[in-house]
Amino acid sequence: MNVLVAQFVTESNEHIPQMTTLDSYDLRFGADATSQMNMGSVFEDAGVGVIQSVYANGFSGGVVERCAFDYIEGRILADVREHIQEIDGMFLHLHGASEVEGIGSGDHHILHAIRDIVGPYLPIVVACDPHGNLCKSYVYDATVIRSYRESPHTDLADTVKRCCSILVDLLNHRQNIRPAYRKLPLILGGEQSVSADEPVRSINAYMDEMEQDPRVLSASWHVGYIRHDTDVAGCGVVVVPATEADQGYAEEKADELAAYVWDRRHVFHYTGLTQEPGEALSTACSCLTGTAFLTDSGDNVTSGAMGANTLVLRQVLASKEAVGKKVLFGGITDAKTAAQIAFANIGDRMHISLGAGYDELSAPVELDIQIRSRGRLEGFMGYMGDYGEGEVVSVEGADGPSIDIIVLPYGHTMVELHQFASLGVECSDYDLVVVKQGYIFPELKELAERSGALSVMSLTEGATYQNTAKLPLKRIMRPMFPIDDM
Numbered sequence: 001m002n003v004l005v006a007q008f009v010t011e012s013n014e015h016i017p018q019m020t021t022l023d024s025y026d027l028r029f030g031a032d033a034t035s036q037m038n039m040g041s042v043f044e045d046a047g048v049g050v051i052q053s054v055y056a057n058g059f060s061g062g063v064v065e066r067c068a069f070d071y072i073e074g075r076i077l078a079d080v081r082e083h084i085q086e087i088d089g090m091f092l093h094l095h096g097a098s099e100v101e102g103i104g105s106g107d108h109h110i111l112h113a114i115r116d117i118v119g120p121y122l123p124i125v126v127a128c129d130p131h132g133n134l135c136k137s138y139v140y141d142a143t144v145i146r147s148y149r150e151s152p153h154t155d156l157a158d159t160v161k162r163c164c165s166i167l168v169d170l171l172n173h174r175q176n177i178r179p180a181y182r183k184l185p186l187i188l189g190g191e192q193s194v195s196a197d198e199p200v201r202s203i204n205a206y207m208d209e210m211e212q213d214p215r216v217l218s219a220s221w222h223v224g225y226i227r228h229d230t231d232v233a234g235c236g237v238v239v240v241p242a243t244e245a246d247q248g249y250a251e252e253k254a255d256e257l258a259a260y261v262w263d264r265r266h267v268f269h270y271t272g273l274t275q276e277p278g279e280a281l282s283t284a285c286s287c288l289t290g291t292a293f294l295t296d297s298g299d300n301v302t303s304g305a306m307g308a309n310t311l312v313l314r315q316v317l318a319s320k321e322a323v324g325k326k327v328l329f330g331g332i333t334d335a336k337t338a339a340q341i342a343f344a345n346i347g348d349r350m351h352i353s354l355g356a357g358y359d360e361l362s363a364p365v366e367l368d369i370q371i372r373s374r375g376r377l378e379g380f381m382g383y384m385g386d387y388g389e390g391e392v393v394s395v396e397g398a399d400g401p402s403i404d405i406i407v408l409p410y411g412h413t414m415v416e417l418h419q420f421a422s423l424g425v426e427c428s429d430y431d432l433v434v435v436k437q438g439y440i441f442p443e444l445k446e447l448a449e450r451s452g453a454l455s456v457m458s459l460t461e462g463a464t465y466q467n468t469a470k471l472p473l474k475r476i477m478r479p480m481f482p483i484d485d486m
């Protein structure tokens, strides 16, 4: 038996000026693609052959250019057509939060186009990010769709392997099953749904227990994605029955799971210490020992922002409380300045105008700097790819804080300590590290705690502004909590 496998991952934030182009993708084919799919040896161990189609990871960015999407989808569909006589099922790793110009959800479009070719019965198992949007036709196009449980997504690889195992079982014991799906009138930001915290921890435990039931093949909760205006936004739950006879039972369980989440809608909250920008910087500066972290949550690169905002840099430069502190910005995205300093030698001094200037938030800041170090930025969370060159510059001449800034040509987030080390800096050498995240990632949080300092989320403005109730969403289902009082 053979399965065809492919991955398309894109998170589209429409509040940034850049489009996601073909260049934005880590695009791989053949064995090179398989090496990034996190499938382990599940298919190999089961004696199932793997036909590798495209691996396309666009990370987080803007709306996807139509021609880029057409190319990626076209490659996948061409592979499906070419191998249709050989394949017994498919495994897809999709994100669920792409938005393609003129199309809408690219994820939904790909799955539907595959169904048009293979018909309704070929087993297709989809592993996905919980921050993806669902709709009835998308869920019904999958035989099984299951999201990761943890945010941050520490169980990504385990979820992929689990989905591959489910597919192997379905190949060996074919079932005529359909997922049970319920949409909830609830939108949430990723920063309010951290899995170490309530109510997500209880929801996950509830679903884990549900999956112990032999009548339930899979149960998952999908937070959804709110960084582009789409009618498919909103939370959803999916329960997949084990056999056709369990279909009615799965529908009941989907109702129960939907009610369980809905009943906890008032419990969702920002995880950790969360403050308005002025107060957040004061809090971070009040730490007398260790390394404090401040997250610039309105410019969260893991949720599609560019990481280009200089707002917090200007705030630190003007702050009396930051005087005498060693501060690291990890990092600020500015392609023009990155290109300007890329050819300078370590130790060179120069003047830069740091800031892409897209808007007031990313307004340039004039700085005299010295080139401190450089390196190739490593990936994170199992993705060890090369994110390109990064430069670390030290700001000169200020009597205030001692500031080092990581300047990146592209928006990539820095969430693990080895990423800082790959550019020649150690977080523990600083009193305060400013990062482009929402909720603080585990390794950084742990360093703050271990060193006797705090991590604080600053509610800055930007493309990933956290106040869900104030987002300009016109196309979503209404009423919708918390926009509407329900």
Ligand SMILES: [Zn+2]
Residues within 6 Å of the ligand: 129, 130, 131, 153
């Ligand atoms: Zn996610």
